[in-house]
Structure formats: structure tokens, C-alpha cells
Amino acid sequence: MTQPSTVTLHILDKEYRVSCPPEERYNLEQAARHLDETMREIRSSGKVVGVERIAVMAALNISHAMITGSRSHDEQSGRQQQMIDDLVKRLDQILSPGQAV
Template sequence: MSTALTVTLHILDKEYRVSCPPEERSNLEQAARHLDTTMRDIRNSGKVIGIERIAVMAALNISHDMLTGTRQQDSTLDSQQKHINDLVSRLDQALARHQP
């Protein structure tokens, strides 16, 4: 069983200490970098003022990207499954024609 460690993250010029399992440290740091970049982009656009509003907009943008990606992945998997089913059906038909 792994013991949690404390990781220091820097997001939009603020420091946060977060506890996480050692095997998740890299993922946590990557997520923090992504959040920091997203929040900086929003802040630098000048359209959103206030750290809380920037954080909410970043969360919405990241959530939208995740959901859109998930939907696209689901659609791709559905398409691939239909293609596989079609190929299996064709193989079954071809095999049935060649059996005595």
C-alpha cells in the first residue's frame, strides 16, 4: 500500500499543496500545468476578470473539451464496432457458401 505524499503545485501564481498517491504525482502535475495554462490564457484574453471567474471558465472549458473528446471517442468506437460486425457477417456468409 502506497503512502500519500504532498505535492506543491503552482497555478496562476498561487501555490497549492495537494496530497496524492506517489504513482499519481505525474498525472497531478500534468493536470495542474494544463489548468495553469488554461487559466493564464483566459486571464490574458482580458475578457474575464477575477480569479474565481477565471477558474470557473477554465473548469467549463476543460470539462467541455473532455466531454467532446469522450463523445467523439464513443462515436469512433461505435463506428468501428459496426464495421467489425459487418466484416464478421460477411465472413460468416462466405464460409456458409463454401461448406458442403
């Protein structure tokens, strides 16, 4: 098992040092960039003041996007599974013994 390494992240003009496994470094950096962009968008809107409030709003926005994306994915998977089931049923009917093709 590889040893964790320290990664320096920059989020909303602050520097954070975080320990993570080397194989997770890229994902961590991507997450930090996404968080930084989200927080900057919120700050630039001028509607939210204070780093703590900006961080909470960013966390809520990201969580909401994740949850609604997950629901959308589940709904799409359900529709695809229904289509597959319908196709299998039709194929079974067509290919069943005694049916003319």
C-alpha cells in the same frame, strides 16, 4: 499501500500543496500544468476578470473538452464496432458450408 506525499503545485501564480499517492504524482502535476495553461490563456484574453471567474471558465472549458471528446470517442467506437460486425457477417457468408471459395 504507499503513504501519500505532499506535492507543491503552481497555478496562476499561486502555490498549492496537495496530498496524493506517489503513483499519482505525475498525473496530478500534468493536470495542474494543464489547468495553469488554460487559466493563463483565459486571463490573457482580457475578457474575464478575477481569479475565481477565470477558474470557473477554465473548469467549464476543460469539462466541455472532456465531454465532447468522450462523445467523439463513443461515436468512433460505434462506427468501428459496426465495421467489425459487417466484416464478421461477410466472413460468415463466405466461409459458411456449401459456399465455393
